[in-house]
Amino acid sequence: MKEVFAAAMTDAERFAQRFEQAVGFPPLPYQVRMALAPEWPGLVRVPTGLGKTAAVVLTWLWRRRYADPKVRQSCPRRLVYCLPLRTLVQQVVDNVALWLSRLNVPVFGHVAAAGSQSSERGSDSEFGEPVGVYVMMGGAVERDWVRLPEYDQILIGTQDQLLSRALNRGYGVSRGRWPMDFAFLNNDVWWVYDEVQLMGGGGIYTTAQLEAFRRRFGTCGSNYSTWMSATLDPEWLDTIDFVPYRNATWWIDLDEDDLTHPVIQQRYRARKLLYWSDFYLSSSDASRPNEYAKRVAELALGKHREGALTLVILNRVNRAQAVYRQLLAMSPNVPIRLVHSRFRPADRQDIGRAVIEMESSGGIVVATQAVEAGVDLSARTLISEIAPWASLVQRFGRCNRRGEFQEADVWLLDMEDDLDCAQPYAEEEIKEARARLRELEEVGPESLKTWRMPPPEGQVLRQRDVLDLFDTTPDLAGLDLDISPYVRDISDTDVQVYWRSIGEGPQLSDWPARPEEICNVSMSAMRDYLTAKKENRTRKDRVWTWDWLTGTWMSFRERNPVPGKVYLLDAALGGYRKDVGFDPGAWEPVSIVPSGDEETRREELSDADDPNTYQGSFVLLADHLKHVGEAAQSLMEKFQEQIPEDLRRAVVEAANWHDIGKAHPVFQERLLAGLSNDHPYRASLWAKSGRGPEYHEPQAQSCQEDSQERLAGSGGEEGPLTLLKVPDRKHFRHELASALAYLQLHDPERPDVTRDLVTYLIAAHHGKVRMSIRSLPDEIPPAADPRERWLFARGVWDGDSLPGVILPTGEVLPQVTLQLGWMTLGRGPWGESWVDRTMHLLKQYGPFRLGFLEALVRVADWRGSEREGKRV
Template sequence: MTKSFDALFRAACGRESDLTFAPFEYQRRLATDSWNGEAWPDLLNVPTGLGKTAAVTLAWLYKRGWRAGERSEIPDACTPRRLIWCLPMRVLVEQTERSIRDWLSRLGIDGDVGTGKVSVHVLAGGAEDVKTWAEHPEEDMILIGTQDMLLSRALMRGYGMSRYLWPVHFAMLHNDAMWVFDEVQLMGPGLITGVQLEAFRRELACARNSRSLWVSATLDRAWMKTVDFDPDALALLQLSEEEKSAETVSARRDSIKPLAACSASLRADGKAALASYFQELATQVLAAQRQRPGTTTLAILNTVARAQGLFDEITKRLSPPPSKKRKGAADDPPSLSDAPELLLVHSRFRAQERKALNDKLATLPNPHGPGRIIVATQAVEAGVDLSSRVLFTELAPFTSMVQRFGRCNRYGEFNGSADAQVHWIDVADSKPYEPSELDETKRLLAPLSSVSPAALPPIEAAAPLFPVLRRKDFLDLFSTEADLSGFDIDIAQYIRDADDADVLLFWRDWSDADSAKNQASAHADELCRAGLGAANELLKRLKAGDVYRWDTLAREWTAVPHLGKPRLRPGMILMVRTTAGGYTEKRGLSPESSEAVEPFKAAQTDALTAEAMDDDRRSLLAQEVSLTRHLKDVGNEAETLCESLKVPDAAAVTRAARWHDVGKAHQAFQTMLRDAHQQGLQQDLGDGLWAKSGGNYRGRVNYQVAGEDKPRKHFRHELASALAWLAQHDDEPDADLIAYLIAAHHGKVRLSLRALPNETEPPDSRLFARGVWDGDVLPAFHLSDDETLPEIPLHLDIMQLGGGRMGPSWTTRTQRLLKRHGPFRLAWLEALVRIADWRATRAEQEADSEH
């Protein structure tokens, strides 16, 4: 068993023929041992630079039965199909993705979803981050994302994605999912939220086995204690004493890292103090680099603004205007050919600029050249495979300092020389940390002359205080309905510190308000994270019409009002006019910059706008499909999917699938399809009832009923389907579950049922909701070859609280389901119906396009 893992490890690292190359012993134990009868430990505490990412990923592949070229062993039943890397920073996401893709490629088992290989997906928000990976719950895959993107989805409030897909991602992230929380000391409230989610999964039960693994070089299990979770019994994997003394490990644990206080410091607040600080620190950094050409000098500052300020000062020193150069001066900057490469690294860049930076970080500077200077924020603090010869770092909490020290002489490569050096910088401005944290760090650093891992004192920091997500609050999040004012429950406090919460910005060019309203959705690669403070700073200097947000009811981008006091919420996506500025390619997010922003080119090829409440784009496709055929196809897909996953509630899922679109027989929907087909192909759709129109029409549509003056605004066919089901089957044991699965198959009708703002109201005071009026009748039609539905009147008494002629209200029924099945199992069943619908639709379109 050990030999087979060693072979997998060598192949993944490209060293299959080198039998002397082997994993660290802890990596081998992670893949082959068990802990209290479990396949995995709960905690992994290993010093930085010892390959934790490789250890977990390759152990997961091994336990899932993968070997070089194929899956040749039966997967371990206790190792979930989806490996989820939850990381505190975006730069770690991109590095982790690159490493994992390299390992899978060398093993020959990487592939797209649907190919039976192992696929890799970065959850970053944007138009393309929709259902691709979630459509294949039976496949092995690796998901990678920041705590913002992953925890928001795990809380049913996914940042940067369609709100109507929240339930599917929620289901896939809580069932058959192995969460790896890496660099937990940087996660703030995200650590406690991850702990609480694990507690809830254990208490409320999942449809599929799921588990968590917490990883860090500075891990204290006491930080994980909550009212719902006791970490004392968690199984821990760490280096044994024998492993610590091994040559390959000791070279890193005992790496030479002399420590000294930096003569430059930030002594006071204010612009003058900052300018003086940047000048002094730039002098120190440049001097260190000139003394050690061919290597990397790293300066880590605590805020993006200060990192940008130091970067600007060094840039000015390296290439000043020709008129200011002074020949013969001792501190003259080098010529451009002799100047070190200068990089700025922080989390406020778009993906295209981040990729260029990451590509450079992945390579070493020319040892015979001037070398490299990197100015960075906490973005390089942990996990980044980066080693400098000299490190300058502002004071931070001690756990963060330990991680930063790991960026100097990381692998002991400078142990043979005496000039590796770490300089700590005193700062009067403690933000984003607390003054007491920096005082404690100074106390711990005072007696130290070296910060090699072996010389550092143990971590004894008290557990920080963060809001704790309680069970009731978590269950409340299962409802995805916005409140009456159009807002959602704010989950930001459970994901990041308030000072570090983000919105997402992207820049587009438009000529007038009409062209702004119809812009395509944001592409993940054009999104830029912005802290709430920085975003407010940018918006306050812009003028009306420069910033837009997506309105799901109006189905268009709408101008953000009151830019002087914008109501920003974490995870919100804002579209900014390119001419308004706010971003530069070299500095990243720059609220003060009025320089026009170059828009992201690929985004303009995206033809779809963001999804709206009455959006039925999945019914407006290239090939028309009859209603009877589509219901049969979706039922068959559901049956196949449930069989492959061995779903206990397969009968309910399959039956819901066969009924999910019955409401499309409603005249309002059929009229909409016929109009769309006519406008897309300039021809009639033909007789009968239809599920999909042809022509790929993307204009506005109306849901019209004959004899009515106004169209049925916000019509939802899935509500009509659920009402029809209850009208025929309300006396069956699983009637409520099937009705819920039918209603929820687009994520727009779920736990509650009420009319929406601006709906078309009946003239006679009948009940109405989502475009369905009490008393509407669905026509008779063939549901399948052996079942014909009669005409079915639709009634909406179910939307009223209390009992009525339809029995318990919709709210009462769905709350019973939530209590009976729990949020994880209910969302899982909900997702299976939706996935069956997606698969059937895709297969229909592909099959018909071939004829």
């Protein structure tokens, strides 16, 4: 009977039932339209406080899990929820965790680790496969989400982290990991950009351009983008490449059904009376904020109502910190909290919980733009500095948010028309907002008429930039293309910092940072920290950055910090307080965030690092190739709808060959260092090494029992294979040797796009050898006559001999003499150059599909390695 009743329900009724189960109240009309429409929404322009986040998350879950099969098939596996500020992320994460829990959906990832309902990832339950929920906010990288591309996932993060990774230059991510994030953030994904008005021109234009390029170049799986804001002007998205698509984009606005809904009516007609303060911010106040802060604090205390929430919003962190200190000194009995984006995660969460409680108990919250969006607060009194119109609309939305007060008060703090006062905004934006506000007496939603805003300034990402960014090889000076103008406004960039007890200097164990100890810092605040002095103490010589190319710490010597970079600071020299956040003027020692008991997973620490190779047990090369090939075959079965058959075969072929370069004597000597020339281990080819032969006997359960006999003679006339000791080489990359051998054994002179694709996938499966082959600046050349042997790159020398290898198919490869002529430009006796071949692949498949196939080979490699030993 229950099944018959369920079948009789309409999709709208079934969605409403799920929505109410998750959120606790029925959906609004626009939320139902979003979930059931045949199209994906491109623009959502809905006032604050009306549930845009719930609409998005539950629309994705409905289409992915509960809709009819055709809709589920077209729904992307990954929902990427992109927010402009770190302070907004945790609230979205908490809501998503709560909704999934109420719907009995098992989860894995960040939410599961935090203690919510969890499931062994990849397992089935009566509620279906689990959903991964991960946070992207800098610091040590969440690794699991890229390991499980076939599972449904919700990725929630800041625009800095998500856009930099989508551009193949992930902030705070090792170079070798860039292509993984790039691949899975540009294929089979629904991007949702919330509170677009806070993203800045650079960020907004990049989101539109990326969507245009995904459509132009093609992707694996469905891809969509949605922009949301109460003040979104659709013309902001009219970039040169996206404008043809934007004109055909479906909008969601409130319609008559929405506006007559009682909940929306109450919020839409909420009264908010507007007043102006009798003082303003002057240029002298901007440079010396204490006197101004005192007057703001006096105004807040004078207008505060006992038992209610008063919200004070300043445009800059240093002014908010100054007002907070004044309030603490002037009124110790009133609960006071400071909110901005320059806190470590645990402190930010503690403050967030306290602020939510203050809404019912009363108190004063001093904040920055961090509360403009996504923070579900409703103040009885709002005091705000004047800001651009779009920002003010969001701030007004934090006052009498649900219409629960008969009326509420909004006080505006004006400022001089001066650049120092206006920062971080433009003077013209402030003037335009002031002119509009002088005409108003109320600032509730019903009183705020539509006002078109000029498009923000910002640099536009072009097609050639996307293609250039696909190659992660640094230029000849060791530098990379600066993506900061494409991520957000040039004047609004961040770095990340963390503190450790340094002593004489940082240790290897001090890298990488853990997510819980990272603090985002503006460029200007970081410069203030570096130049601060106290009692002849300075800080600049006690700041370090990690050099991924060399795997060493570098003392900070630059004049200015670099956007997106991670800096290690000496805890003894201060710079942070739990209640104030990052504070250049604080010199008391910073408390160290203790490490948890969770398993530590070692990231690649340098270009030459291969942590997966030393995983605690010996594994024969033939076995490893077999395991990875089987993992690739299994993985490809999950993508039959998204990837054509010929490309799936190419991924499996690349997996079968991916590590044949490990047979190279240089690599084998790394695994077997310390053993004598006649040691029996040297008679076999290994893919993985234990701590040493005295601790781990080889696990020689080969998939080819007669592997040694079949390899006998492959080294030449001398008989059974014996690998002698050879000197190590800097930056040796076994995957380059693998790719060269594959290319040479498959008629490299005859045009064959499939062969070149497999060759590329083999070379790129660690993210270190990709579009070009170049030697690195400190690489040592061959000690031979340069007229005879002058080509060398990534530790491979022209003329190196690679012993024969057994493939998972049982095929025995002959010995190969490696050639590096492909690293030169133009055409030679070997056919087209490496650059010509890879550029042709880029044109044939596009950067997003090519990156996706590359990432799947690496996932298969990881899974094969997991099968062979402890987790890596």
